[in-house]
Amino acid sequence: LCLLLCHSTLLAQPTEVKSEPVAIDLQKARPIIESIDKQFSKDYLNGDSAAIAAHYAKDAQLGSLKGKEILSYWGRSIRNSIKNNTRNLLFTTTALTGDGEFLVELGIYEIKDDKNNLKTKGKYVVVWKQEEGRWKLYRDIGL
Secondary structure, eight states, X not given: OHHHHHHXXXXXXXXXXXXXXXXXXXXXXXXXXXXXXXXXXXXXXXXXXXXXXXXXXXXXXXXXEETHHHHHHHHHHHHHHHHHTOOEEEEEEEEEEEOSSEEEEEEEEEEEOTTOOEEEEEEEEEEEEEETTEEEEEEEEEO
């Protein structure tokens, strides 16, 4: 009887169902990510570090920075850009891949002065995730 009850109890235990991630249509995702990149650039040009920080997920990391450190970083960066005339931050997506949970964007960033002279250029990797139905920066790494 004990074996029968134990066996019945084990069978009655809920099992975890693992579902496959839903595929993301990268053709539709790319213009969304590029549009967020453009808004990010506008927020930088406008000196709005709070708007920039809002592009990040709640548990995001910018390099090793987290939470309010991300807001502080962008505030300092904006102040330096005003002082050094490097207000124009431009992003170019070179590759976008992903699955049902994350998108990975590879790209090139350029920083220009107000006369459109190139001051700095580099590469970046951003991992995006959806939060409340919107794509947010989850991991942001400059290379």
